[in-house]
Amino acid sequence: MNNVSAVKENVQISVKKKSQIADIWKRLCRNKTAVLGLVIVILLVLVGILSPIIFDYETQVIKTDYSNTLQPPSAAHPFGTDELGRDILIRTLYATSTSLSIGVVTVIVALAIGLVLGSAAGYFGGKVDMIIMRIMDIFLAIPGTLLAICIVASLGNSIINLVIAQAVAATPKFARVVRGAVMTVRDSEYVEAARAIGAKDATIIFHDVLPNSLAPIIVQTTLEVASVILSIAGLSFIGLGIPAPMPEWGAMLSASRAYIRDYSYMCMFPGLAIMITILSLNLLGDGLRDALDPRLR
């Protein structure tokens, strides 16, 4: 008898756990634009994972073919070819993995550092806040692209340095957003109540303060992935991003600008890829924010 009820209880608990995730999922599905964003993001991730497997880097992605330069879109080359005779479709697809992985890794690094610094500054206030945020202000005062240029120029042009440069530029933005969000939650009564039950500062920050400040952080994160992709494209455009001949949307845009008048399709496709990626990430971010908030059920 006892055993049966114990089992029953266990089942109930696990059902409850699952239903929370299911609830979030259900709420996300109700938001049509968010689902659209999610579908496109999943597609992009699949493309990013599959294209390096399907396409051979040496023979299909970077091999030049001077008999086939600047072809307009056709059955053989749906997006046409570039000035070195490379297929733009393959290069655009292949670039997805580069752009997405750099964007995501950069944002994870920046988010981790920004989360720690921002929540410490917002929660403790006073001198801690003063010191951390003034340092962040110094970084914010330097234009992100300029900062990235300085770092890439001094450390050398490689993907890791690019991630470092972007992360350094993005960290203060996260710190600011997290600090602001934490400060609005810090003085709420449930935080006081958490103190009154004897919780430690770290427990309060991770259990009460951060989960309640998630909304702006999630939005900032998705927006930031988009903006990092954009700024890598920008850096590649001025020749400081992904080293040639590796395909990257920004670098492809940069290469095509000389031909924009006669061969506009060359810049159109990588440009479209950037636009779709950023749009879908933003849609997904907004939808996630709404779905994760239990109050909006």
Added chain:
Amino acid sequence: MSEDIKKDLTAEIRDLVVEFRTDYGVVQALNGLELEIERGKTLGLVGETGAGKTTTGLSLLRLIPNPPGVIVSGSIKLDGKDILSMSDKEMQAIRGKTVAMIFQDPMTSLDPVMTVEQQIAEVIKLHEEGGQAEALKRAREMLELVGIPGSRGGEYPHQFSGGMKQRVVIAMALACNPELLIADEPTTALDVTIQAQVLEMMKGLREKYNTSMLMITHDLGIVAEICDKVSVIYAGRVIEHGTLEDIFKNTRHPYTEGLFNSLPNLEDRQAELKPIKGLMPDPSNLPKGCAFCPRCDYAMDICETQKPGRTYRNDTHYVECHLYNKDNIHEGKVKSR
């Protein structure tokens, strides 16, 4: 006098002075507050808004926001141990375990993004052995105890009504069987029918667990309902203290009289209310003599210049007012309706 008799005290506050030092001046929130709560008994702390009631409650947990709040002098003892000399770590072990607090507004004192059973389980995990599953099980038992089906533990605070939220808050406060429960106006945010339910429940739980309680309120009806003793607080000082009977039947202080006269009279519905005139004195600029003097109908010259001392009517009842001395304390001077 009464101090000579050794009592079993859960909490004891002696001569506590708390100030809030702001840019605009020093606010004297508590000025020599004295308080004692006997084991298993309930003390009512009654006073107007701004009298220092909540500050007193927070002092017992040492949670006065600092800065700007500073405990200037005095002592606070829990179970005979001075908490003002304890380390932060020792205090964290006490909060929620030995002393628990029920906050004024259940709408805002629950974390909106955590399920209620998780919030209750958090207290248990912080102070007791056993893992997550054990804590969750106890949390559900606590919910049942306050009259909420345990199966609703997985829901979020916004899915509960105000009265149920207050029950959750109470369940949280009682989760670790605290020795002292501080209830800061626990029913202010609730409507009258729910108030009665919650009070009834608190009474039952108090008896079941033999918890001492500090009931902070401005509602004399609640005091009559649930308290054993009453301290009337004005401008950060206890101006009259006694048992329920002392305070309700043998009112001495003009301020306490004013509080009673501000209540509607059920027997004479035509009677006009007689509220206390004026407002609480500015706590950053308290009068030199008795703090109540500017509003008092019985004020004398001495009231303006000298702080009144304590006069005992019996072992349990004292009052701080110039109207009384040893000889005339037994005859009341104020006229209650």
